[in-house]
Amino acid sequence: MESTIRTPDTSSVIVGVDGSQPARQAALWAAAEAVRRDRPLHVVHGAGTDGRALYLSVETAERGRALGREILAQTARSVAADYPGLFVTTEFSRVDAVTSLHRAAGRHGTIVVGNRGLGGFDTLMLGSVGLDTAAEARTPVIVVRGADGTEERGTVLAAVRDEHDLAFALYAAREAELRKASLRLLHVWNLLSSVGSVVPTLDDIEGIAGEHAAVLEWVTDAVHTQFPELLLESDAEKSVSVAGALVEASHHADLLVMGGRRAPTALAIGRNLSRATHSVLHHAHCPVLLVPRAGADFGSRA
Template sequence: MEGTTNNTGPGFVVVGVDGSDPACRAALWAAAEASRRDRPLHIVYGSDTDGRALYVSAESIEHVRQAGRELLGATADVVSGRFPGLSVDTEYSRSAPVPTLHRSAGLHGTIVVGNRGAGGFGSLLLGSVGLKVAAGARTPVIVVRGADNRTETGAVLAAVRDEHDLESALYAAREAELRNGSLRLLHVWNILQSVGNVVTLLDDVDQIAGLHVHHLNAVGEQVRQEFPDLTVRVDAEKSVSVAGVLVEASRHVDLLVMGGRRSPSYLGSTLGRTTHSLIHHAQCPVQLIPRTNHEHGSRS
């Protein structure tokens, strides 16, 4: 379909492709995710020909359209060959990749992107298009990272900062359940930041640490109540680098789930420092769960 948007419905998985190897890998990962969920896979190519029609020749635009349709067909063939029972459809859009993916996901779809793109015209490059997809999404976004030859364990890691991370922890629990695996809830306390905020109250550091653990345990208890058959491990660590601890922990799991906090910016939605670091350096795919309005402005 050209210039139209499918309502992919609850549980659909939407993946953006651009012909790059990371995007192809993301499509296969998205297919496996859709298969686990028993939901269709929607493969999208956003050509941005509408935005370039005034200064690109008609011949060039037709070439892009043909290449885009061929790419979608080839990707669908590869996915269907690997997952023969999976329902797969494709969408060629004349719009740019970012709005195309956001529209295609609707209110309930999950967007999957590769960790970098092909570059150039119509690319899906994390750091440009991919970052905008993640920063502006109102539905979950998964950035596919990590080595191709990883042995899957079913283990899922959820980064928990406070009680507002319950929703992302529950998403992580669902992912772990789909994988017949286990869930680790990890809270990393940046002790330098905490002490800096209470310079005159250094005697209260232990009390502050106890408060951090209290919030983590409360989230863990809620997750266990909703997923009583799931193995849930709850851990808290102190470090000067939250991102560093999470990157190291990501080496041992199949998926890292975290709330996609955003920082204020004159340029529009941007991802917080920790989130930005993880989608560039994590050793496994990273799933970002959108934040609610009262959390805007957090820099994590």
């Protein structure tokens, strides 16, 4: 793999750029994130020329390389103008963007991608590179959405499905602490999925609601125990759409933290993303941080 600068620090913030406006926005967001985390920023352009070598002329391939290097140089200049003290490295890769980003991140980097690239389909709310990067991730991935200069809300939102999501809630607590923000734990449950085809009685509904509230209370208490100084709130909501409730809640958050990559199931879309995760990535009003689930071989946070 061709590289303009050395291999990145193993805990760098990694951002992919392709010359599009969402990618430029993601790069500046990633720069701010790197400053916040006190980490280097590594900017990657995956040209994908190796995979198309049989179909590209020498001249076309060289123009692609020149364009990629210019995109990297422009991005580095933009970042330096806004964040002069940040250590930035750049990398031109001849393999595809998704592979390039995962290689650069290794086991401990955090990947940042824009919500849409140069695919030319404006109706798609998340480009294929962003979707594939999130679906295949073994390290945390942040999809930058809704970060267009809006004032910070001072809240990190975490989606809690059940007691197994305690790890993501604790991850979200660290993110909130890092941002000097509050943390809202949101557990959304669908009554229809809870009772199946049986018509529920009032007692059924109250019992199911109590079970869901107990799960959230247990997770909330565990987070509070480890982060006693953190401003913390938790809510359990009944909704016909888990994704819809999370998207609505994202209006009031600076970051939404969710469990990401998991073992494939019949309810997965793309590769290893659930339907709810897929929908949130397309429609959220704030950046979405996906943390790979246990068993997905992900490293510690960057």
